Amino acid sequence: MGKKKKRVSSKVWCYYCDREFDDEKILVQHQKAKHFKCHVCHKKLSTAGGMAIHVLQVHKESVTKVPNAKPGRESTDIEIYGMQGIPPDILAAHYGEDEEEAPSKAAKVDTPYTQLVGGVVPGQLGVGYPPQSTLGAMQPIYSTAVPIPPAGWSVAPRPQPWYPQHPAGSIPPPAHVGFAQQPLFPVQNVRPPLASTASPALQPAQVVPPGIPSSTPPVPVSQPLFPVVNNNTATQSSPFSAPIPSSIPASASAEIKGPVDAHSGGSLTNSHSYASGPNTGGPSIGPPPVIANKAPATQPAVNEVYLVWEDEAMSMEERRMSSAKYQVHDETTQMSSIDAAIDRRISESRLAGRMAF
Amino acid sequence: MATFGTAVATNQNPNKSVEVAQPPSDSVSSLCFSPKANFLVATSWDNQVRCWEISRSGAAVASVPKASISHDQPVLCSTWKDDGTTVFSGGCDKQVKMWPLLSGGQPVTVAMHDAPIKEVAWIPELNLLVTGSWDKTLKYWDTRQSNPVHTQQLPDRCYALTVKHPLMVVGTADRNLIVFNLNNPQTEFKRIPSPLKYQTRCVAAFPDQQGFLVGSIEGRVGVHHLDDSQQSKNFTFKCHRDGSEIYSVNSLNFHPALNLCSLWSYILQRIFIHQLKCPFFCEDFDAPAQIHHTFATAGSDGAFNFWDKDSKQRLKAMSRCGQPIPCSTFNSDGSIFAYSVCYDWSKGAENHNPATAKTYIYLHLPQESEVKGKPRVGTSGRK
Numbered sequence: 001m002g003k004k005k006k007r008v009s010s011k012v013w014c015y016y017c018d019r020e021f022d023d024e025k026i027l028v029q030h031q032k033a034k035h036f037k038c039h040v041c042h043k044k045l046s047t048a049g050g051m052a053i054h055v056l057q058v059h060k061e062s063v064t065k066v067p068n069a070k071p072g073r074e075s076t077d078i079e080i081y082g083m084q085g086i087p088p089d090i091l092a093a094h095y096g097e098d099e100e101e102a103p104s105k106a107a108k109v110d111t112p113y114t115q116l117v118g119g120v121v122p123g124q125l126g127v128g129y130p131p132q133s134t135l136g137a138m139q140p141i142y143s144t145a146v147p148i149p150p151a152g153w154s155v156a157p158r159p160q161p162w163y164p165q166h167p168a169g170s171i172p173p174p175a176h177v178g179f180a181q182q183p184l185f186p187v188q189n190v191r192p193p194l195a196s197t198a199s200p201a202l203q204p205a206q207v208v209p210p211g212i213p214s215s216t217p218p219v220p221v222s223q224p225l226f227p228v229v230n231n232n233t234a235t236q237s238s239p240f241s242a243p244i245p246s247s248i249p250a251s252a253s254a255e256i257k258g259p260v261d262a263h264s265g266g267s268l269t270n271s272h273s274y275a276s277g278p279n280t281g282g283p284s285i286g287p288p289p290v291i292a293n294k295a296p297a298t299q300p301a302v303n304e305v306y307l308v309w310e311d312e313a314m315s316m317e318e319r320r321m322s323s324a325k326y327q328v329h330d331e332t333t334q335m336s337s338i339d340a341a342i343d344r345r346i347s348e349s350r351l352a353g354r355m356a357f
Numbered sequence: 358m359a360t361f362g363t364a365v366a367t368n369q370n371p372n373k374s375v376e377v378a379q380p381p382s383d384s385v386s387s388l389c390f391s392p393k394a395n396f397l398v399a400t401s402w403d404n405q406v407r408c409w410e411i412s413r414s415g416a417a418v419a420s421v422p423k424a425s426i427s428h429d430q431p432v433l434c435s436t437w438k439d440d441g442t443t444v445f446s447g448g449c450d451k452q453v454k455m456w457p458l459l460s461g462g463q464p465v466t467v468a469m470h471d472a473p474i475k476e477v478a479w480i481p482e483l484n485l486l487v488t489g490s491w492d493k494t495l496k497y498w499d500t501r502q503s504n505p506v507h508t509q510q511l512p513d514r515c516y517a518l519t520v521k522h523p524l525m526v527v528g529t530a531d532r533n534l535i536v537f538n539l540n541n542p543q544t545e546f547k548r549i550p551s552p553l554k555y556q557t558r559c560v561a562a563f564p565d566q567q568g569f570l571v572g573s574i575e576g577r578v579g580v581h582h583l584d585d586s587q588q589s590k591n592f593t594f595k596c597h598r599d600g601s602e603i604y605s606v607n608s609l610n611f612h613p614a615l616n617l618c619s620l621w622s623y624i625l626q627r628i629f630i631h632q633l634k635c636p637f638f639c640e641d642f643d644a645p646a647q648i649h650h651t652f653a654t655a656g657s658d659g660a661f662n663f664w665d666k667d668s669k670q671r672l673k674a675m676s677r678c679g680q681p682i683p684c685s686t687f688n689s690d691g692s693i694f695a696y697s698v699c700y701d702w703s704k705g706a707e708n709h710n711p712a713t714a715k716t717y718i719y720l721h722l723p724q725e726s727e728v729k730g731k732p733r734v735g736t737s738g739r740k
Contacts, residue, residue: 307575307605308603308605308657309704314530320702321449
């Protein structure tokens with residue numbers, strides 16, 4: 001029985017489908033992928049409630065049933081996250097004799113909302129329920145969510161003789177490397193199947209952010225952009241294109257579930273409010289979905305920030321060049337540098353002679 | 358090699374990088390490595406173009422100043438010819454000089470604009486030089502003629518340019534991004550507003566030419582794919598920020614994993630050469646040849662980071678230097694990352710004190726873990 005208390009690490013299971021997992025992290029992933037995924041944009045939320053709110057607010061649809069859930073467990077009202085939030089009776093039913101744990105669980109379960117809103121986010125898994133932000137308890141949770149990533153940054157420090165001693169460029173890149181599959185440009189099939197499941201009309205409307213203009217929505221010009229990559233310029237581009245297939249499928253397939261939310265966060269105008277702390281809980285690049293510049297008004301924290309270089313009309317270099325220092329500077333050097341002067345004269349005469357300016 | 362000015366309060370070199378000897382006397386505007394050898398060229402605001410030879414044995418790195426030329430005005434950009442014999446540099450004197458430094462030749466002017474030249478790139482596939490200027494044009498140059506082969510009007514001043522044949526992306530003022538297919542360079546392939554809301558600072562084409570990165574003054578990088586069907590893979594992320602201060606992303610450099618892949622393939626080929634009949638040869642062969650879509654960003658905050666866009670991970674965050682990093686580059690095989698630490702004007706002239714301002718160029722030897730993309734971890738608490 002003693003082992004039962006450790007069930008989180010030994011035997012966890014999904015409330016919605018009773019599937020068992022070895023690791024609660026996997027369970028959480030499973031839940032996000034199977035039960036908390038938005039059916040329209042495939043954004044993965046962290047809880048059923050969050051998903052319902054997302055679908056309601058972003059896509060104007062209502063979700064009442066948790067997808068892929070067993071009958072009777074489809075409610076979106078129960079706040080489930082991994083093993084947290086499972087109603088005690090069901091927990092007890094699953095773990096039969098595990099009664100002694102139920103009380104502590106029950107306390108949590110009976111009032112999931114108040115508990116969470118109060119900031120009692122159990123364990124590191126509770127980090128930043130995205131839906132909470134829409135429920136009105138956002139800031140604290142969100143901010144606590146952010147610091148989690150560190151584990152993800154960790155760098156496997158294995159020193160390796162990776163690039164040392166080899167003469168650059170002397171190695172003929174084997175032409176056939178990874179020419180197995182080449183989804184170079186026409187990769188249409190990778191995602192659309194996912195996206196096409198629901199309301200295509202909503203998609204563009206949502207996905208077209210102010211920033212990404214005409215290029216996205218208009219007629220799908222599926223003219224491959226630089227198809228030459230594969231064909232004509234095989235010699236030049238094979239080194240580039242060759243390895244890609246191995247990387248794209250590898251990452252893309254692995255990514256397919258993940259990035260949906262990240263990308264949508266990145267391109268949806270208003271999605272950052274759902275940008276789910278948990279997204280940043282992973283080793284992802286910062287919190288990609290938070291678009292401060294898209295809607296600063298709704299991001300109180302961002303309002304206080306300022307751009308160190310904020311001159312939109314001029315670059316640093318332009319400003320620098322126009323400063324007195326460089327105007328004077330160049331005069332003097334010009335005079336002092338005989339080489340430069342000569343060179344300049346030569347080039348000028350040369351250009352004067354030939355150019356039709 | 359922490360030999361820097363004592364007057365500097367903050368640590369300029371917290372990452373214990375190797376300092377390049379005899380750095381420029383004013384800020385560095387561009388850095389580029391020869392594609393053929395470890396020759397590093399830096400252009401700077403003191404009108405000079407300098408070249409060092411970087412020698413490396415194991416972890417020991419040494420730099421020896423080799424040569425320099427001067428422009429009449431600050432130099433803004435530079436690039437090497439693909440054969441590693443020649444350097445092109447352009448800047449505020451509105452011209453590009455071709456410097457055949459390997460042969461010891463004198464620089465000659467090969468390109469002219471009506472305004473300072475901000476970007477220059479050599480296109481080996483076309484055997485042409487392309488220059489981007491604040492005169493709102495892009496010009497292609499055969500270096501033997503004084504007239505441009507072609508002049509391409511840009512919607513605004515050229516701020517950034519990247520070439521990975523046949524893809525070329527030009528970033529201009531007013532957040533325009535113009536995509537060219539260099540197989541047809543005379544027409545814009547596509548013109549899009551930047552996915553970022555603020556001034557474009559730098560662009561970098563994906564090694565696979567499927568898209569590009571764009572960095573802005575607002576501490577943000579956009580990962581943008583060209584193909585319409587891949588728009589869903591686009592995203593942006595924040596970086597180079599510190600509390601309430603948002604710094605510019607000044608430099609984006611993809612890790613040149615090409616040679617490493619080639620090396621791997623080569624090694625494997627040699628290893629497996631006697632096992633060519635092995636049915637699993639191809640699998641064995643392909644796996645390590647995966648290209649790294651990893652890149653470095655450097656910013657006005659003085660930090661540089663290594664990222665993997667495919668797994669959306671930051672691979673390594675380096676410590677902030679005491680001054681901004683205006684430019685950076687990898688050498689040809691990606692084993693050396695050079696970055697300059699100096700004032701980039703991000704806080705204006707009023708924050709520039711010529712008397713105390715110091716310029717450094719540092720060399721960082723990236724660990725494999727810093728530049729090798731990690732497989733997307735399925736188990737850790739991502740997403």
